[in-house]
Amino acid sequence: xxxxxxxxxxxxxxxxxxxxxxxxxxxxxxxxxxxxxxxxxxxxxxxxxxxxxxxxxxxxxxxxxxxxxxxxxxxxxxxxxxxxxxxxxxxxxxxxxxxxxxxxxxxxxxxxxxxxxxxxxxxxxxxxxxxxxxxxxxxxxxxxxxxxxxxxxxxxxxxxxxxxxxxxxxxxxxxxxxxxxxxxxxxxxxx
Amino acid sequence: xxxxxxxxxxxxxxxxxxxxxxxxxxxxxxxxxxxxxxxxxxxxxxxxxxxxxxxxxxxxxxxxxxxxxxxxxxxxxxxxxxxxxxxxxxxxxxxxxxxxxxxxxxxxxxxxxxxxxxxxxxxxxxxxxxxxxxxxxxxxxxxxxxxxxxxxxxxxxxxxxxxxxxxxxxxxxxxxxxxxxxxxxxxxxxx
DNA sequence: CGAAAATTTGACATGACTCAACTGGAGTGG
DNA sequence: CCACTCCAGTTGAGTCATGTCAAATTTTCG
Numbered sequence: 001x002x003x004x005x006x007x008x009x010x011x012x013x014x015x016x017x018x019x020x021x022x023x024x025x026x027x028x029x030x031x032x033x034x035x036x037x038x039x040x041x042x043x044x045x046x047x048x049x050x051x052x053x054x055x056x057x058x059x060x061x062x063x064x065x066x067x068x069x070x071x072x073x074x075x076x077x078x079x080x081x082x083x084x085x086x087x088x089x090x091x092x093x094x095x096x097x098x099x100x101x102x103x104x105x106x107x108x109x110x111x112x113x114x115x116x117x118x119x120x121x122x123x124x125x126x127x128x129x130x131x132x133x134x135x136x137x138x139x140x141x142x143x144x145x146x147x148x149x150x151x152x153x154x155x156x157x158x159x160x161x162x163x164x165x166x167x168x169x170x171x172x173x174x175x176x177x178x179x180x181x182x183x184x185x186x187x188x189x190x191x
Numbered sequence: 192x193x194x195x196x197x198x199x200x201x202x203x204x205x206x207x208x209x210x211x212x213x214x215x216x217x218x219x220x221x222x223x224x225x226x227x228x229x230x231x232x233x234x235x236x237x238x239x240x241x242x243x244x245x246x247x248x249x250x251x252x253x254x255x256x257x258x259x260x261x262x263x264x265x266x267x268x269x270x271x272x273x274x275x276x277x278x279x280x281x282x283x284x285x286x287x288x289x290x291x292x293x294x295x296x297x298x299x300x301x302x303x304x305x306x307x308x309x310x311x312x313x314x315x316x317x318x319x320x321x322x323x324x325x326x327x328x329x330x331x332x333x334x335x336x337x338x339x340x341x342x343x344x345x346x347x348x349x350x351x352x353x354x355x356x357x358x359x360x361x362x363x364x365x366x367x368x369x370x371x372x373x374x375x376x377x378x379x380x381x382x
Numbered sequence: 383c384g385a386a387a388a389t390t391t392g393a394c395a396t397g398a399c400t401c402a403a404c405t406g407g408a409g410t411g412g
Numbered sequence: 413c414c415a416c417t418c419c420a421g422t423t424g425a426g427t428c429a430t431g432t433c434a435a436a437t438t439t440t441c442g
Binding site for chain 2: 093133
Binding site for chain 1: 387390
């Protein structure tokens with residue numbers, strides 16, 4: 001179970017079993033069923049989530065009342081509203097399970113304690129955030145560069161694993177277009 | 192001059208004069224005039240730039256041959272193609288000066304040496320990238336949530352300092368619309 | 383099996399782009 | 413200091429990608 005976190009951490013830094021146990025003690029475990037909210041608009045994002053099994057999505061509700069998905073997370077991904085988490089300010093996002101999900105999470109205070117007591121985690125999170133930021137920059141580029149249709153094909157190619165696990169209307173939401181338009185694109189594609 | 196970097200670093204961590212001198216020794220100084228390129232498509236982003244005075248922008252050229260600005264940097268901001276920098280892969284971006292600019296920069300190898308020899312910098316960059324990632328997440332949200340017109344007004348409110356320093360057509364490019372359309376919005380706004 | 387949820391279809395609407403032409407101001411050179 | 417050029421910004425007409433809305437169809441799942 002927690003082996004997943006251990007493997008994840010050892011991608012960027014080296015921690016032995018003993019130190020890992022100490023690190024792990026800052027985390028808590030949770031099992032939640034499909035479509036449950038882990039975070040809701042107006043709350044403070046108290047914890048940083050690490051997915052062991054399952055799928056999460058982050059979304060907000062726009063002025064038309066539509067849910068806009070901005071992010072998915074599967075195994076070995078971190079999920080939080082980073083802005084709300086680091087500033088402990090209220091969030092505009094929801095975080096919800098797409099499937100039954102098992103995760104580890106760490107609260108803000110424990111996160112800070114962890115970083116103090118285990119400097120190796122400074123490096124770990126520096127690497128994680130550096131990589132996440134690089135990915136976000138690329139994503140912003142795609143949003144500038146691609147039409148909706150191109151975004152769809154790029155998504156298919158880059159993240160095929162989601163297609164099996166996430167319903168179409170959530171993919172449409174993630175790609176920032178209507179289910180109707182996605183439907184149209186798919187029809188065109190098949191021919 | 193380098194006081195600017197010192198002040199910046201001391202926002203997140205504490206380094207005394209002596210340690211700062213050691214840290215500074217990993218950086219190099221450069222002065223470049225308006226409209227010069229610091230990075231071009233196809234190159235590898237060898238260094239991470241820190242602006243002392245001036246303005247930088249990052250852009251790519253789309254298939255229609257238009258420059259698409261994705262990022263500005265002013266005093267005390269870092270600029271690089273993070274993806275290209277961390278993987279030392281070829282970039283699709285240009286980094287160009289908008290004004291005459293003075294900056295400090297650190298090459299990838301020196302960046303890694305710096306992190307090894309000065310663990311305090313792990314924390315510094317963890318904080319920097321964490322914040323940058325949070326900002327990128329918010330920016331992605333705005334790109335999902337706002338119409339072009341709303342993006343413009345949001346930009347006006349959030350980054351008024353750019354209006355004075357950056358020509359309109361670059362702002363249009365940054366907001367991902369045509370100069371003509373920006374013109375239309377401004378006309379509407381004045382009435 | 384039936385109800386609710388997801389997906390598709392089609393008619394119509396619109397935000398934003400394209401292209402071409404015009405205006406005005408900032409340099410530059412004679 | 414004028415004339416000329418060049419580039420940024422504006423205007424307007426026409427167009428297209430994508431959205432809206434309503435209804436039909438298919439799938440999911442209790």
